[in-house]
Amino acid sequence: MEAKKYLDALTKATEEWIAFNKVLGIKVEELRPGYARFRIPYRPELLGDPVRPAIHGGVLSALVDACGGAACFTMVHVNDRLSTVDLRVDYLRPAKPADLICESEVIRMGNRVACVKSSVRGPDSDDPVVVSMAVYNVRRVNKEDENQGEEKPRKHRSTE
Secondary structure, eight states: OOHHHHHHHHHHIIIIIOHHHHHHTOEEEEEETTEEEEEEOOOGGGEEETTTTEEOHHHHHHHHHHHHHHHHHTTSOTTOEEEEEEEEEEEOSOOOSSOEEEEEEEEEEOSSEEEEEEEEEOTTOSSOSEEEEEEEEEEOOOGGGTTTTOOOOOOOGGGO
């Protein structure tokens, strides 16, 4: 698949096909190989602490995970699969009631594992409210089967 078409399809999948992303209101601002930038427009329903007020930490971690996964998807074949193995989220300060911007960068793409660093900030600040490191499992599709989207059966290590 042509690179631009793939990134367009990834944008559509992120914004329209993943129901939870739609609930959060995630918008893709930029995708390029190894990088993603997402935005969640502010709405009062995202508050976790209405007294402070501050956006719920679950919104922040979901944004980091979605954006980090998309950064990985920019570096794999269209039929490859990814899943989150580990997600560390450091909450540095409360996220004020404003849009959230997440930037994710792949720092290592291996054959089976990808590592991504991310940060979330508000629209008027370069100071992050969250920093994150994530590890994603990468399941590669055999090149012979790339049109079918099927994985080649693998033997268990003990039988090889």
